[in-house]
Amino acid sequence: MEFRRIAEDPCGSRTGRIETPHGEVETPAFMPVGTQGAVKALTPEQVQGLGAQIILGNTYHLYLRPGHRLIRELGGLHRFMNWPGPILTDSGGFQIYSLGALRTLSEEGVTFQSHIDGSRHFLSPESAVEIQEALGSDILMCLDECIPYPAGRAEAERALERTARWAARCKKSRRNPSQALFGIIQGGVYPDLRRRSAEAILSIGFDGYALGGLSVGEPKELMLENLAATAPLLPADRPRYLMGVGTPEDLVEGVAHGIDLFDCVMPTRSARNGLLFTNGEKVVIKNARYREDGSPLDSTCDCYTCRNYSRAYLRHLYVSGEILAMVLNTIHNLRHYLRLMERIREAIREGRYREFRERFFRERQAGTADE
């Protein structure tokens, strides 16, 4: 994997290009989440058509079903799901957090009780790498321990140290150097622990660095504070990935702190639950106020949904439980996110990201955003 910086804004944001065995990614980039080998509700062709250059898969979920060996035998994840571009796989570290009640942790690794059938499965730093290599991901993530919020200092400290030990084991066990491996910074919401975690992970050395354990329920100010404290410590010549974040506002802030990669279920999950992002107000499409609204969802959006359908129709589809509601809503939300990233990259390239960001938040506050 190669990372080339193309332009840098005086305020610290940068645009660049990541080259992987399956193609390039222009950064800053938003990566749609396709946990089980599918971006929910869309075909890969649609995802690509929306401007996505790289998507996510998940180690835990694909290991459990259909199994990484099967996927390897069938030609790897790219071929299995018919996604020709780059894929980043998360390690299962997030499931240590999200499936809290279904797992037990030890220094060796984590034992999950399958959420599907209750069977027990052991995931270690080594097996997490092995699974991701079998999947054929372009970027693998180290197995980390993602802790919930709130968490005490002692717990955050213990988790960041274990994450560092696991990171070393991940690096040691990797076999295929053509697949990039990213280390993950933890440390809870304690800036000094974040710094310590960064030092530990940096000293091991990875192809890219991720900030994990943020946006797990903490107040936004804490998230931004820890982001600001940690991002500058990450080497400028490696991609920086803010895991699991976030809202459009979070992306704009993340970029301002020099983040290159984001992923989040928000656009896709919200779409399926009827929350649609626009350049104006957020639209809860099931609300009765849209029942007779013949206008497009977002008149400034260039997506298939906004070009062809009214809010009234989208509401009708949603309340009727039509599958098409999820398809059209996901198309829009993802396009909204991906177009935001396009505009961000353009602004950085033209050296006007500071103005872009200021205008972005000014318009949000005024609620009069147009373009």
Next chain:
RNA sequence: GGGGUCGUAGUUAAGUUGGUUAUAACGCCGGCCUGUCACGCCGGAGGCCGAGGGUUCGAGUCCCUUCGACCCCG
């Protein structure tokens, strides 16, 4: 004409031997969603218990009348 069953929220239903503010589901209205256990989660509004009369300290529950729906027998 005779007999029976049943009328409870917008809908379908539950309501124990009569006993505090009459339940649920769906629907309706609103909110939430941050490395996906997620077409999900949370909350809210909404009932002269068909109508009238009676028994009782107290009736959605018991009795009478009446209206309506359905079924059976002539």
